[in-house]
Amino acid sequence: MRNLLFAGTTQDSEEPMFRTDLLQHKRILITGGGTGLGKGMAERFLELGAVVYICGRREEVLQKTASELLGKGPIHALSCDVRDLDAVERMIDSVWVGGPLDVLVNNAAGNFIARTEDLSPRAFESVIGIVLMGTLHCTLACGRRWLKSAHRGTVLNISATYAPVGSAYVVPSAISKAGVEALTRSLAVEWGDRGIRMNAIAPGPIPTQGAFSRLLPRPELETLALDRTPLHRFGTIEELANLAAFLVSDGSGYINGEVIRMDGGEFLQGAGEFSSLGRILKEEDWESLKPRKRSAP
Numbered sequence: 001m002r003n004l005l006f007a008g009t010t011q012d013s014e015e016p017m018f019r020t021d022l023l024q025h026k027r028i029l030i031t032g033g034g035t036g037l038g039k040g041m042a043e044r045f046l047e048l049g050a051v052v053y054i055c056g057r058r059e060e061v062l063q064k065t066a067s068e069l070l071g072k073g074p075i076h077a078l079s080c081d082v083r084d085l086d087a088v089e090r091m092i093d094s095v096w097v098g099g100p101l102d103v104l105v106n107n108a109a110g111n112f113i114a115r116t117e118d119l120s121p122r123a124f125e126s127v128i129g130i131v132l133m134g135t136l137h138c139t140l141a142c143g144r145r146w147l148k149s150a151h152r153g154t155v156l157n158i159s160a161t162y163a164p165v166g167s168a169y170v171v172p173s174a175i176s177k178a179g180v181e182a183l184t185r186s187l188a189v190e191w192g193d194r195g196i197r198m199n200a201i202a203p204g205p206i207p208t209q210g211a212f213s214r215l216l217p218r219p220e221l222e223t224l225a226l227d228r229t230p231l232h233r234f235g236t237i238e239e240l241a242n243l244a245a246f247l248v249s250d251g252s253g254y255i256n257g258e259v260i261r262m263d264g265g266e267f268l269q270g271a272g273e274f275s276s277l278g279r280i281l282k283e284e285d286w287e288s289l290k291p292r293k294r295s296a297p
Helices: 034-048 061-073 084-098 121-149 169-192 211-213 219-227 237-248 273-278 283-289
Strands: 004-007 015-018 027-031 051-056 075-081 104-107 153-158 196-203 258-261
Touching: 004 258, 015 237, 027 034, 027 084, 027 121, 034 051, 034 061, 034 237, 051 061, 061 075, 075 084, 084 121, 104 121, 104 237, 121 153, 121 169, 121 196, 153 169, 153 237, 169 196, 169 258, 196 237
Parallel strands: 027 051, 027 104, 051 075, 104 153, 153 196, 196 258
Antiparallel strands: 004 015
């Protein structure tokens, strides 16, 4: 009987979901892998037999995560700013020394709530640089190597539910994620017949350390988000990691060019999950939410 990994599919039960060797020997790079969703995916992939590389800008965070997860399997931490094409190329070169990657997960992100008229060009450049250009840099760096060597590869991008329709108050992210979804579908066609699959997950609200509190900084905003979700709960990192594991596995080999929304049905309540904030927040709230310089994961 095959070994099974017990991975919760609901909040109150556990079901055997995956073989523990589902991702055996697959070499996977996760950008923004030191915290939040990236860390959760890294942990699940390790449990399923993968060799995992995590990258981000904060080396101390990456090393801490690598130390925490080392007991689950081989994990390597790489410091890299995905906005810097040369840095990305150097990172991918270093990974390829041990053999080609099999999977790239573009998870690095930046986002904040703000009135668009309050944002500087630099605020747009920062988010677009991380989310859209970072995704493009890493995808091309891996894709060119895969194509040159005829190596089959899989790219999984992390998008957002508002990407196809936009959302008020997170405009830099909405612009960037829309581009990520266009890239996903375009390269699914262009590279599909050469063995490279492109897919994306668009998650709804999932509590993570740091990012979640920045986007929903007050209890009443969390309540609003819950009320918009038919399941009346937030998603979990484990649920997203389970979906990601399936999409990067060989078992999903006929899935290509898809953006899978994972939000408990929240999107069906109306487009743009942050668009209603203009009716709720007061002037002093907007002042407190203005983006401040910080280090991204």
